Amino acid sequence: MIRVLLVDDQQLVRAGLRMLCESTDDLLVVGEAANGHEAVRLAERDVPDVVLMDLHMPGMDGITATERVLRIRPGTRVLALTTFDDDDHLYPALAAGACGFLVKDATPADLLNAVRKAADGGSPFSPPVLRRLVGQAVRSHTFVPDPRPLPELTNRERDVLALIAEGLSNGEIAERLHVGVTTVKTHVANLMAKTGGDNRVRLAVLAIQAGL
Structure with a gap:
């Protein structure tokens, strides 16, 4: 079972991601965070395998949260999931330690496969991001x-x-x-x-x- 932590400041987005993950037999949502501070706290407490990390959030953003999560849970895989696929978000996320980068218009199947790939040690990217x-x-x-x-x-x-x-x-x-x-x-x-x-x-x- 892959333990997943959802991090997004929009409750509706988190609810959709939870429903998607819970529609499978191999993904378990262990927590939800609305900002980076909560993400770090829950990552330390719940020990997720994969964190789906939004990058643009009030307070502590996803870049800083990624760095801090990996500092306390180096075995956790952080997968950036964001509306923006520009270089201003991509390269800082990778530099912070994110293992992959998906945009939110990814299909449900692609997102689920990306989570599984991240948990398996892979580096999933949305096709346009990979090409860039x-x-x-x-x-x-x-x-x-x-x-x-x-x-x-x-x-x-x-x-x-x-x-x-x-x-x-x-x-x-x-x-x-x-x-x-x-x-x-x-x-x-x-x-x-x-x-x-x-x-x-x-x-x-x-x-x-x-x-x-």
């Missing part, structure tokens, strides 16, 4: 270009890698390729093992460098 991160990484040379060709990949692995570079989620890739999500997850795991890319941003950069 990849573009920024390439422009700023955050990832040193690798002159070596990609290792030997199957045709299907190359297809999956190219779609990761487009910012597609596992579910979207599955729909595009007409395969199951579990199959896509297996391909992604194989790609990480073969390329040494330990997250989707790195995989996407490798795909762009390879011209996929």
Whole structure:
């Protein structure tokens, strides 16, 4: 069971998120916080696996709250969930330690999958955010270009890698390729093992460098 803490200053948003989480068998909402101060207190008390963290709140904002939650609960995964997907929110959230970044227009299925992925150690991003991160990484040379060709990949692995570079989620890739999500997850795991890319941003950069 994945223990989830909901943090948002809007009660209606929290109620919707609670209903969504409680519609599943593997997510348990252990608390709700309306501001950063409450988020830190409840994270210490309730030991959530994943915190869904709004960034723009009165008092202590989500950036500061993320830093403080991770200071007292370093094993907790904080997933930023916000209306704004601009760089002024994205990069401070990642610098504070957020493992992923979703905008609030994400589909219910994508949000639930993001929570599960975060709990499993992954880094979920909304597709537009992932594309921007990849573009920024390439422009700023955050990832040193690798002159070596990609290792030997199957045709299907190359297809999956190219779609990761487009910012597609596992579910979207599955729909595009007409395969199951579990199959896509297996391909992604194989790609990480073969390329040494330990997250989707790195995989996407490798795909762009390879011209996929």
